[in-house]
Amino acid sequence: DGLIISSFCLSKDICSAVEHTKIPVVELEEHSHFHRTDCVQTSCTSGAYEIVEHLIKMGHQKIALVTGPPASYTACERKKGYLRALEDYNILLTPINQKLWNLPERPTAVFSANYTLCLGIYEAIYSLGIRIPEDLSVVSFDDFELSMLLSPQLTAVRQPLAGLAEQACDLLLRRMNGDYCDIPRTIRLKPDAFTGILCLISILMVSNAKQ
Numbered sequence: 001d002g003l004i005i006s007s008f009c010l011s012k013d014i015c016s017a018v019e020h021t022k023i024p025v026v027e028l029e030e031h032s033h034f035h036r037t038d039c040v041q042t043s044c045t046s047g048a049y050e051i052v053e054h055l056i057k058m059g060h061q062k063i064a065l066v067t068g069p070p071a072s073y074t075a076c077e078r079k080k081g082y083l084r085a086l087e088d089y090n091i092l093l094t095p096i097n098q099k100l101w102n103l104p105e106r107p108t109a110v111f112s113a114n115y116t117l118c119l120g121i122y123e124a125i126y127s128l129g130i131r132i133p134e135d136l137s138v139v140s141f142d143d144f145e146l147s148m149l150l151s152p153q154l155t156a157v158r159q160p161l162a163g164l165a166e167q168a169c170d171l172l173l174r175r176m177n178g179d180y181c182d183i184p185r186t187i188r189l190k191p192d193a194f195t196g197i198l199c200l201i202s203i204l205m206v207s208n209a210k211q
Contacts, residue, residue, distance in 0.1 A: 002172045004028055024175030026168045030073050036184045038175070040168040044074050044141070047157040047191035048081025048111070051139050054155075054194065055109045056089050060137065064094040064107035066117050078113045078141050109137040118154065158192040 003018065006028035018025060019035075027039040055063055065082050068075030086093055094107050112118040118140040130136050132152060143156035167187050175183070 002026070002176045004168050004172060006030065024172055026172045026175070028164060028168050038171050038183060038185050038187075040164055040171060040187045040189070041074070042159045042164065042191050043188040044077035045081040045084070047159075048078040048113075048141055049085045050081075050191070051141070051155070051157050051194065052082050052085035052111055053089070055111070055137065055139060056085065056091065058137075060109040061091055062094050062105060062107045063091070063109045063111060065111050065113065066121060067113040068117065075113050082111055107136070109139070112138065112140040115140055115142045115156070118156075155194055157194060160189050160192050163189050 001021075002024040004026050005018075007030065025037050027037055029041045030039075052063060063082075063086070065079060067079050067082075070076070083093070085091075110121060112121050118138070121138060125132060125136065125138070132138055138154065140154060140156040142159050143154055167189065171185065171187065
């Protein structure tokens with residue numbers, strides 16, 4: 001027997017029960033629940049860096065971050081990539097604030113650390129009458145099944161889901177067959193290309209803001 005676990009909010013009781021069984025465990029994405037456990041994940045830091053860099057190269061200088069729970073390993077890694085991109089391009093950090101649209105200097109772009117947060121961002125944007133991308137560009141780490149129905153289409157880092165599943169299963173089968181020569185092992189896969197397209201009008205919006 002073996003387990004592939006994908007969750008950042010496992011209780012201590014569940015973790016203790018799993019460890020007590022002494023069966024092989026591979027964590028998918030999150031990597032903070034168990035001691036000496038294998039993990040397969042997307043390279044979150046590089047993926048976040050690349051999509052924020054994409055915004056910067058389009059002319060954005062005020063890029064806000066909406067991030068996940070501090071206890072989430074992937075949320076921390078994506079925040080790290082966001083901050084690294086700003087630092088490398090000498091861009092000031094936009095305050096992480098729930099009322100971004102009330103800031104004296106509004107952001108021109110928002111990076112959402114996951115697709116669940118992105119749904120909330122879109123809901124807030126529509127309720128405030130904010131236009132995408134004329135008023136604000138939005139990008140996300142990971143997209144979701146209905147993102148293609150959004151207008152304009154969401155630009156997002158796509159995770160290599162098939163590759164993650166394949167690597168996790170292969171690693172788990174090795175452990176179940178008694179191969180523990182390299183435990184614990186962490187496998188990081190490069191994110192797939194961006195989905196969606198950031199409209200050229202966002203460049204015009206940024207240019208106009210500088211005039």
